[in-house]
Structure formats: structure tokens, C-alpha cells
Amino acid sequence: MCGIVGYVGPRDCSDVLVSALTKLEYRGYDYAGIAVFENGKIEVAKSKGRLSDLVAKMEKEGKPKGHAGIGHTRWATHGEPSDVNSHPHSGRRVTIVHNGIIENYKDIKKFLIENDRTEFLSDTDTEVVAQLLDFYYDGNPIRCIRKVLHEIRGSFALGIVFADRPETVYAVRCESPLIVGQGPGEAFIASDVPAIIKYTKDYYLLEYGEIAVLKNGSVSFCDFHGRMVEKELKTADFDEDSAEKGGFEHFMIKEIHEQPTAVKTTITPRIEDGLPNLSECGITKETLKSFNNIFIVACGTAMHAGMVGKYVIEKLARVSVTVDIASEFRYRDPLLNTDDLVIIISQSGETADSKAVLNLVKEKGAKTLAIVNVKGSSIAREADMVIYTHAGPEIAVASTKAYMVQLSVMYLLAFEMAFAKGKITEEKCRRLTSELQKTPEVIEKAIGLSYNCQYISTKLITADSLLYIGRGLDYALSMEGSLKLKEISYIHSESYAAGELKHGTISLITEGMPVIAVATQTSLLEKTISNIKEVKARGAMTIVICDDEAEFDDEVADHIIRIPKISEMLMPMVATVPMQLLAYYTSVNKGNDVDKPRNLAKSVTVE
Numbered sequence: 369m370c371g372i373v374g375y376v377g378p379r380d381c382s383d384v385l386v387s388a389l390t391k392l393e394y395r396g397y398d399y400a401g402i403a404v405f406e407n408g409k410i411e412v413a414k415s416k417g418r419l420s421d422l423v424a425k426m427e428k429e430g431k432p433k434g435h436a437g438i439g440h441t442r443w444a445t446h447g448e449p450s451d452v453n454s455h456p457h458s459g460r461r462v463t464i465v466h467n468g469i470i471e472n473y474k475d476i477k478k479f480l481i482e483n484d485r486t487e488f489l490s491d492t493d494t495e496v497v498a499q500l501l502d503f504y505y506d507g508n509p510i511r512c513i514r515k516v517l518h519e520i521r522g523s524f525a526l527g528i529v530f531a532d533r534p535e536t537v538y539a540v541r542c543e544s545p546l547i548v549g550q551g552p553g554e555a556f557i558a559s560d561v562p563a564i565i566k567y568t569k570d571y572y573l574l575e576y577g578e579i580a581v582l583k584n585g586s587v588s589f590c591d592f593h594g595r596m597v598e599k600e601l602k603t604a605d606f607d608e609d610s611a612e613k614g615g616f617e618h619f620m621i622k623e624i625h626e627q628p629t630a631v632k633t634t635i636t637p638r639i640e641d642g643l644p645n646l647s648e649c650g651i652t653k654e655t656l657k658s659f660n661n662i663f664i665v666a667c668g669t670a671m672h673a674g675m676v677g678k679y680v681i682e683k684l685a686r687v688s689v690t691v692d693i694a695s696e697f698r699y700r701d702p703l704l705n706t707d708d709l710v711i712i713i714s715q716s717g718e719t720a721d722s723k724a725v726l727n728l729v730k731e732k733g734a735k736t737l738a739i740v741n742v743k744g745s746s747i748a749r750e751a752d753m754v755i756y757t758h759a760g761p762e763i764a765v766a767s768t769k770a771y772m773v774q775l776s777v778m779y780l781l782a783f784e785m786a787f788a789k790g791k792i793t794e795e796k797c798r799r800l801t802s803e804l805q806k807t808p809e810v811i812e813k814a815i816g817l818s819y820n821c822q823y824i825s826t827k828l829i830t831a832d833s834l835l836y837i838g839r840g841l842d843y844a845l846s847m848e849g850s851l852k853l854k855e856i857s858y859i860h861s862e863s864y865a866a867g868e869l870k871h872g873t874i875s876l877i878t879e880g881m882p883v884i885a886v887a888t889q890t891s892l893l894e895k896t897i898s899n900i901k902e903v904k905a906r907g908a909m910t911i912v913i914c915d916d917e918a919e920f921d922d923e924v925a926d927h928i929i930r931i932p933k934i935s936e937m938l939m940p941m942v943a944t945v946p947m948q949l950l951a952y953y954t955s956v957n958k959g960n961d962v963d964k965p966r967n968l969a970k971s972v973t974v975e
């Protein structure tokens with residue numbers, strides 16, 4: 369829910385911290401701040417609001433000048449967004465930035481107050497940790513950090529500077545992700561690789577329970593017991609361009625355009641001789657045959673990809689699939705057996721609820737498969753098997769390309785499982801796989817419909833509320849269309865199974881209310897059209913998304929978006945595109961901050 373950065377090296381530290389934070393702002397944008405050693409003293413600059421507010425403040429009041437420091441951008445968790453609650457937070461001799469939650473901060477605060485430490489300025493859990501570090505500090509930073517780590521509970525990562533250790537940055541990881549970048553004569557910390565890719569592609573992945581010390585441009589590591597740790601230097605497989613807007617106005621539209629390549633990069637290495645082959649992900653045919661029940665658990669958009677997965681796996685492989693929201697699944701004492709498979713889908717691989725589900729499922733002995741985009745993320749590392757999606761960094765808060773590649777993996781998995789279980793013939797498996805290989809081209813064509821979607825979005829901007837409807841796979845898909853629209857346009861939107869409308873929801877329809885009907889399933893077209901007629905008759909403004917061969921009475925639709933046709937089962941990968949474009953252009957037309965919608969953050973590492 370927030371981004372941490374740190375730097376030690378010859379460059380202007382404030383500039384490096386701000387530049388790195390710009391790439392992490394998608395993680396939270398309620399406030400930002402930096403702390404830099406200037407002439408041996410820690411100088412702090414911080415502000416509520418966007419990073420641009422902090423930059424404006426520093427332009428007016430002057431920025432800290434130095435070569436070592438830490439920085440932070442945050443989604444508010446404790447106390448309202450305000451200058452005082454902004455990170456960094458300080459004790460007398462210690463200043464820190466923090467990602468995550470300290471669960472027992474109230475107990476620690478009580479302990480500190482009982483010991484005459486009463487100078488708390490903010491409402492945050494972070495300040496309590498800064499004060500505790502200061503309380504225990506005896507001139508040995510590592511000893512002090514270790515002592516504090518044994519007392520605080522929660523999921524967190526910290527960047528720390530001690531006033532009497534100039535030009536040195538300490539970093540700690542406990543759950544929340546943190547990487548340590550290494551360039552010639554300089555070192556960085558960051559919550560995510562794109563933040564530092566401009567400076568270096570080489571990085572160490574800090575593991576749970578490790579501490580890094582950045583000094584004189586080099587890095588050393590130890591564990592929470594103080595034992596030195598040797599780590600492997602990794603190299604990022606993307607460059608600065610992929611973390612930039614590349615000429616597009618927003619990351620979201622850039623990422624929509626990246627979808628054909630992302631799908632190609634995700635599926636191509638997993639297709640061999642015309643058939644899906646997930647063995648490089650540790651998934652054999654034998655394994656796929658062995659599961660009796662499948663659970664797909666995820667949050668938000670990732671859960672919606674799971675809904676499409678359910679339809680496809682059940683239809684082809686004839687295995688029962690239950691899709692669940694991670695925050696519900698973890699508390700409902702699910703019935704799990706050791707021959708069940710639990711699939712966790714997550715772009716970030718760090719979502720708190722999804723991670724908790726993984727731990728729960730492992731305790732119960734069921735097998736776990738992670739479908740994750742961010743390499744080396746917690747969920748990816750802890751699951752029994754992992755299929756990485758290759759979408760590249762997704763920066764816009766509203767997920768687009770990550771969803772698309774999650775869909776592509778759902779199909780590959782369904783095809784291979786169905787074949788392994790003998791539910792489809794080799795010939796059918798080949799045919800389906802070959803169709804999937806054609807999707808990048810068709811998605812490209814669908815992106816070409818931008819103009820039509822841009823026009824139709826002008827009809828949505830005045831709406832207070834709208835409905836997305838569909839049947840079968842179109843219903844699964846409409847859930848994502850509805851989420852995308854509401855999260856960035858701020859128009860209230862619900863998705864409904866088209867056949868369910870008349871059981872209550874149809875009473876919401878008033879004159880001119882937009883209803884977007886997804887009608888790409890030829891076998892269900894007639895039924896969906898009947899439902900469209902029902903809402904049209906009650907005054908709805910109907911927008912129909914269908915394939916370019918669908919035949920029906922055009923009068924039922926006020927607006928039609930015709931997309932290229934491929935096999936019915938794969939239509940979600942094409943129909944997703946106009947839904948993304950409708951959401952994008954509605955948000956743009958309303959003048960909203962498309963990439964950073966209000967109240968949201970990209971990586972939800974708190975419950």
C-alpha cells in the first residue's frame with residue numbers, strides 16, 4: 369500500500385528519491401516524504417497529497433542536499449492524510465519510512481509512554497517504531513534493529529537512517545516486499561524494481577527476516593539473528609521504457625495497447641508442438657489428472673479472471689471449480705482435502721488476503737498453484753507450483769494487461785487439464801490451442817475500436833449509475849467490465865447475470881439509464897437479446913458488445929460495439945478490450961486521474 373525508496377551514492381539523493389518515488393506512486397498517493405543526510409544531519413521534507421505537492425513544496429522551501437537518504441509514498445492507513453502523518457517519522461536519533469502495518473503498535477506506544485517517551489506527533493504506527501528504535505539505540509544500529517524486530521508484530525518493510533551513522537541506510541524486510549539495487553559505486557532500496565530501473569537493472573531480493581546495510585555504495589546483508597547472509601544478484605528482464613508511458617497519455621492506455629504482446633509472451637513458451645505444456649512451471653499431466661476439486665481464490669480483477677477460468681475448466685475438464693474472494697475464503701473455514709488444488713491468482717503476488725489464503729491452504733495440506741505477474745513475489749515463492757504471467761510491470765492502478773494474461777493462463781490450464789483427464793481429444797486440444805495463439809492478433813484489432821468506444825463513453829459521463837449484464841462467460845466478463853468502469857470513472861455500476869434481472873434489479877431501470885450488455889456467446893445470444901429488450905422497454909439506453917457476425921434486431925441497441933469473432937469460448941479475451949476502453953475514455957472525459965483513481969492503491973498489502 370505504499371512505496372519505500374532509499375539511496376546511497378554520488379548522485380543528488382533528493383533527485384534520485386523523487387524519481388524513484390514517481391515510479392512507486394501507483395502504490396499509494398495520500399502523502400510523500402524524504403529524509404536526506406545534509407552535512408551529516410538528517411533533513412526531512414514531507415507533505416500530504418501527491419508527490420507533485422512535495423516537489424512543489426521543496427521548490428519553494430528548498431530540498432535537502434546530500435548523497436544518502438530514504439523516501440516514501442503512502443496510502444493512508446493510520447490517521448487522515450496530513451503533513452504530520454506523512455512519512456518519514458523520527459525519534460530523537462532515528463528516522464524511518466515504513467510499508468505495511470504494525471499490529472501491536474498500541475501496546476508498544478503504551479510501553480514507551482510508561483517509560484517517559486511521550487513525544488508522539490502523529491497518529492501513525494510508524495512513529496511508534498521510530499520511537500522504539502530510538503529507545504533501544506545504544507550506538508549499534510544492527511543490535512537495535514534486531515531488538516525492535518523481536519518486539520514488533522505485523523507485515524512490514526522499513527528503511528532506516530541513524531543520525532550518528534551518516535551516509536548509511538538500513539533496510540528491513542518482514543513480509544512486505546523490498547529489493548536492494550546495486551549500481552557501480554551506488555546502492556538503492558525500493559519496494560519494486562521499476563523504481564530504480566533507470567539507474568540499475570541489478571538487484572537483490574530481500575527475503576523475509578533479512579536486514580540490508582547500504583554504505584559507501586556497497587551492500588551487506590544479515591538475518592534477524594545478526595548472521596551474515598550471501599545473496600544472489602538478479603537482473604531485471606525489462607528496461608526503463610517498459611516502466612515509462614512511452615508516448616501514451618496514461619499508463620492505462622499504454623498497458624491496454626501492450627496486451628497482444630503480453631499474451632504472446634505469456635503463452636508462447638508454454639506451447640510445444642501445438643499443445644499446451646506447463647511442465648516448466650512444475651505442472652505435469654499426472655498432477656493435473658489428480659485433482660478432484662479446484663478452488664480459485666483471489667481479489668478484485670484477479671478474482672474475475674478466476675470466474676472465466678471456472679466456466680472454461682468446468683466446461684472442458686469437467687472438474688468442479690469454486691471461485692472465492694480471498695478475504696471471505698480465509699475466514700469461512702473452507703472444506704479442503706489433500707487432493708484439491710487451490711489456485712491463487714495475483715498480479716502483485718503480495719496481496720495480503722491472497723497471501724493469507726495460501727498459508728491457510730498449505731496448513732490444510734491441499735496443493736497450491738500461484739498465477740502471478742511479479743517475479744519473486746511472496747505468493748510466487750511460497751506456492752507449490754507457479755505460472756508466471758509475462759505482462760511486464762503494470763503501473764496503472766486499474767488492471768488491464770495483467771487480467772488479460774491471467775485469462776490466457778486460465779485457458780492454457782483448462783486445455784491441458786481437459787486433455788490430461790481425457791475429456792477432450794488431442795485434435796480438439798490442438799484446435800483450441802491454435803485459436804488461443806491467434807488471440808493477440810484479434811486483441812490488436814479490438815484495440816482498433818478505440819474511436820467507437822471513445823464516442824460511446826461520452827454518453828456515459830452524465831450517468832449516476834449503470835448496469836453491465838451478460839450470460840455465461842459474458843456474465844463473468846461483465847463483472848470485470850463493471851469494476852473497471854466504477855473504479856476509474858466513479859460512476860456506480862453493477863454487473864448482473866442477464867437472466868436474474870427480472871428477479872428484482874430491473875426495478876432500478878429508469879429513463880436513459882445505461883445498460884451495457886455483453887453478448888458474445890452465440891449459443892446464448894437469443895436469450896441475452898430478450899433481456900436487452902426487457903430493459904430497453906423500460907427506458908434503458910442500451911449498449912451492446914457483440915461479435916461482428918451476430919445477427920439480431922439492431923433496434924434493441926442504442927449503440928453497438930462489434931468486435932472481431934473468434935471461437936465462442938475465447939471471446940472474453942476480445943470483449944475485454946472495449947470494456948477497458950469504455951472505462952478509460954469515460955474516466956478521461958470526466959477529467960479523472962485515470963492512473964491513480966481516488967482512495968485506491970495498486971498493491972493491497974493490508975487486510
Ligand code: F6R
Nearest residue numbers: 668669670714715716719766767
Ligand atoms: C482492479 C485491481 C484490483 C486488483 C486486486 C488484486 O483494477 O487491480 O482489483 O486486481 O487488488 O490485486 P493482485 O492481483 O495484485 O492480487
